[in-house]
Amino acid sequence: MNASNFVDGVDFSLYFILAISVFFLVGITSVMIYFLIRYRKKKNPVATNIEGNNTLEIIWTVIPTILVLLMFYYGWTGYKPMLNPPDDAMEVEAIGQMWKWSFKYPNGKMADTLVVPLNQPVKLNLSSRDVLHSLYIPAFRIKQDVVPGGSNFMWFIPQQTGKFDILCAEYCGQLHSYMLSAVKVVEKEDYEKWLKSSDVDKNEHPGLALMKKNACLSCHSLTGKRIVGPSFKGLFGSVERVLIINKEKDITVDRDYLRQSILKPNEAIVVGYPANVMTPYEGVLNSDEIDLIIDYIKTLK
Ligand SMILES: [Cu+2]
Numbered sequence: 001m002n003a004s005n006f007v008d009g010v011d012f013s014l015y016f017i018l019a020i021s022v023f024f025l026v027g028i029t030s031v032m033i034y035f036l037i038r039y040r041k042k043k044n045p046v047a048t049n050i051e052g053n054n055t056l057e058i059i060w061t062v063i064p065t066i067l068v069l070l071m072f073y074y075g076w077t078g079y080k081p082m083l084n085p086p087d088d089a090m091e092v093e094a095i096g097q098m099w100k101w102s103f104k105y106p107n108g109k110m111a112d113t114l115v116v117p118l119n120q121p122v123k124l125n126l127s128s129r130d131v132l133h134s135l136y137i138p139a140f141r142i143k144q145d146v147v148p149g150g151s152n153f154m155w156f157i158p159q160q161t162g163k164f165d166i167l168c169a170e171y172c173g174q175l176h177s178y179m180l181s182a183v184k185v186v187e188k189e190d191y192e193k194w195l196k197s198s199d200v201d202k203n204e205h206p207g208l209a210l211m212k213k214n215a216c217l218s219c220h221s222l223t224g225k226r227i228v229g230p231s232f233k234g235l236f237g238s239v240e241r242v243l244i245i246n247k248e249k250d251i252t253v254d255r256d257y258l259r260q261s262i263l264k265p266n267e268a269i270v271v272g273y274p275a276n277v278m279t280p281y282e283g284v285l286n287s288d289e290i291d292l293i294i295d296y297i298k299t300l301k
Pocket residue numbers: 096097132133134168169170171172176179
């Protein structure tokens with residue numbers, strides 16, 4: 001069984017085009033080599049003047065035209081169903097941001113991994129929080145651009161249980177290659193159970209859970225290691241030199257600075273770190289959530 005309903009159509013047009021290309025590559029190269037030897041100067045010192053050959057010209061116009069039209073036909077019939085999701089498709093929001101995929105289910109559940117029930121058509125509504133991304137599931141043979149401000153979608157029917165890679169196929173900055181996730185196809189009962197389950201770990205600090213959910217840890221480490229932005233370890237209370245409207249200034253990292261850096265990160269960038277990389281979290285995190293995050297940063301001595 002194929003991993004998705006699109007595998008047959010896409011694979012057929014790929015192999016069809018590949019077979020024709022290989023046939024002509026081998027054919028043309030062989031004839032070329034044969035002519036090189038057969039009509040070399042020693043064997044054929046006087047060139048023959050050929051005026052033309054109508055039959056040949058018709059053949060080499062008509063046959064390639066038919067082949068190219070067939071390539072188009074199979075490409076089109078493989079692609080067209082991708083534009084028509086069935087009405088009973090289950091809708092999931094797929095959100096791309098530097099550098100994380102998130103999936104939001106109709107009941108509000110958020111997940112890093114796309115979990116879907118076997119044989120259920122799924123429609124992904126694609127949105128980006130920052131730059132261009134592209135959601136790519138090679139095993140399902142589907143890929144679609146995720147455009148900021150746009151509203152693309154993709155759909156599929158998962159036909160095989162298992163875990164399949166999700167990649168970002170549009171270069172989106174420094175950690176693009178780490179923008180990985182997976183789609184997990186499970187039986188319907190397991191999916192229902194999973195959808196109702198809460199993934200809140202009671203032992204985990206709620207601030208840490210929020211950070212994981214909002215991709216903070218893609219760029220800020222908890223260990224002191226530099227990824228893209230400053231590490232959170234030992235950050236609270238430290239003195240940092242920041243850039244405010246092109247002027248350097250020393251500030252003490254307190255609640256207000258952290259709050260501002262989450263809501264409007266580009267207004268006071270720590271010197272030595274890139275500007276305009278982090279997406280503002282205004283309208284994404286509410287005041288209570290930011291407080292929880294700052295509480296957690298405070299514990300990282
Ligand atoms: Cu990306």
